[in-house]
Amino acid sequence: MTRAPALPAAARAIVSGDRRALARVISAVENDDPASVPILRALYPRTGRVPVIGFTGPLGVGKSSLINALVAHLRARGETVGILAVDPSSPFSGGSVLGDRIRLERKADDPGVFFRSMASRGESGGVAATTREAARLLDAAGFDHVLIETVGSGQVDVAIQEIASTSVVVLVPHLGDEIQTLKAGMFEIADVFCVNKADLPGADVAKRDLADLVTLGMRRDGWAPAIVTTSTTDGTGIDELWSAIAAHEQYLVQSGVRERQERRRLTHEIVGLVRERVGIELTAELEEDPKLRRLIDQVVDRSMDPRTAATRLYEGRGSRRRPDR
Numbered sequence: 001m002t003r004a005p006a007l008p009a010a011a012r013a014i015v016s017g018d019r020r021a022l023a024r025v026i027s028a029v030e031n032d033d034p035a036s037v038p039i040l041r042a043l044y045p046r047t048g049r050v051p052v053i054g055f056t057g058p059l060g061v062g063k064s065s066l067i068n069a070l071v072a073h074l075r076a077r078g079e080t081v082g083i084l085a086v087d088p089s090s091p092f093s094g095g096s097v098l099g100d101r102i103r104l105e106r107k108a109d110d111p112g113v114f115f116r117s118m119a120s121r122g123e124s125g126g127v128a129a130t131t132r133e134a135a136r137l138l139d140a141a142g143f144d145h146v147l148i149e150t151v152g153s154g155q156v157d158v159a160i161q162e163i164a165s166t167s168v169v170v171l172v173p174h175l176g177d178e179i180q181t182l183k184a185g186m187f188e189i190a191d192v193f194c195v196n197k198a199d200l201p202g203a204d205v206a207k208r209d210l211a212d213l214v215t216l217g218m219r220r221d222g223w224a225p226a227i228v229t230t231s232t233t234d235g236t237g238i239d240e241l242w243s244a245i246a247a248h249e250q251y252l253v254q255s256g257v258r259e260r261q262e263r264r265r266l267t268h269e270i271v272g273l274v275r276e277r278v279g280i281e282l283t284a285e286l287e288e289d290p291k292l293r294r295l296i297d298q299v300v301d302r303s304m305d306p307r308t309a310a311t312r313l314y315e316g317r318g319s320r321r322r323p324d325r
Contacts (some may be wrong), residue, residue: 011042012139019114020143026116029130029137037279043140048262049247050139054164056150056189061170062196063149065232071113073238074145080112082138085149087117114138124274130162132269158267161189162265165258166248168241171210173202187213191248194241198229221257222246230233282313309314 028036055063064085065156071081118131131148138146150160160167169190193214195206211225226244230237252258275296286292295312298304 007042011039011140014039015046017111017142019111022114022137023116026118026134026137029133038267040136042206042250043137046140048139049275050144050146051146051166052135052139052146052164052240052243053245054148054150054160054167055170056160056167057194058172061172061307062232063170063249065197066170066194066230067149069230069232069235069238070147070242074244075110075112079144080142081145081147082114083116083134083142083147084138084140085115085121086131086151095115114141116141128181130220135163140303162268165261166191166245166253168194168245170194170196172197173200173206176296188219190243191223193225193227195229197225197231197233198237199231199233203229221259221261222255223251278317282317285317286313 010021025036025039029040055067057063060095067085068081071083074081082125116134118134121172135148148164167189169187169192171260172191173195192291193202193210195210197203207229208229214225214227226247228237228244230241232238273313286296292313295304295309299306299309317322
């Protein structure tokens with residue numbers, strides 16, 4: 001019987017509950033440190049067991065406060081939570097602008113909660129490129145739930161569906177006609193709609209408008225998004241929100257959708273990693289190879305269009321990589 005290879009020291013530390021080791025490895029992943037690769041590789045078989053819940057929606061809808069309330073709800077049930085909050089990046093340092101997340105109240109000595117802020121680093125989908133791998137580290141660390149908060153820049157925050165098993169779209173009553181913009185954006189990714197700040201006027205109208213929107217069409221996976229109203233001011237609706245999330249997670253398993261979605265996400269991830277690697281290599285070749293630089297010159301002087309140049313680069317790359325027979 002073949003024995004499983006021993007885990008690297010950092011991986012063993014993460015599995016054993018060392019939060020400092022977890023934080024260091026997440027930093028290494030964010031910084032694209034090659035030392036993180038064997039750790040991620042070793043821990044991968046220990047992932048894919050917990051739900052990853054994504055929270056997205058426009059700025060100011062109270063996503064941080066909502067997550068804070070959910071964490072309290074889950075901790076009261078004795079369940080552990082890992083949280084990733086993706087913040088806008090500073091154009092000067094590249095770091096996370098809202099990295100302190102002072103709105104997220106938590107006990108610093110609570111081992112059942114781990115919070116990490118991540119800079120978006122220019123990614124336009126509301127999450128950082130390394131968010132997926134950081135979520136896997138939280139999974140391997142043994143947390144019962146992983147929650148992810150996107151940047152909150154509106155319709156473009158749809159990349160969360162490539163990471164989260166359940167996506168919660170958070171809105172507030174005063175959005176009014178802006179709800180209609182969901183038809184072209186976040187509506188397709190919403191597994192649960194949450195009308196937060198329901199203590200404000202108009203919550204019932206917003207919920208009704210969302211209900212009308214949901215009835216316009218059936219999603220391909222057969223799930224009808226739940227609509228929940230919450231208020232972190234008085235604490236109402238938090239139980240109902242988590243019940244809606246749990247119901248969707250249960251549906252994913254019972255319907256077989258979870259496996260299909262995971263296959264699609266992993267396919268997308270693999271293709272993206274290959275695309276990134278090829279892009280880096282091709283950029284270097286374009287800078288170093290005189291023949292390829294002349295190809296760019298032709299595009300610049302309009303004697304060749306970009307699509308033709310891309311085709312020639314693609315075909316030429318294959319011949320350059322083909323070994324001599």
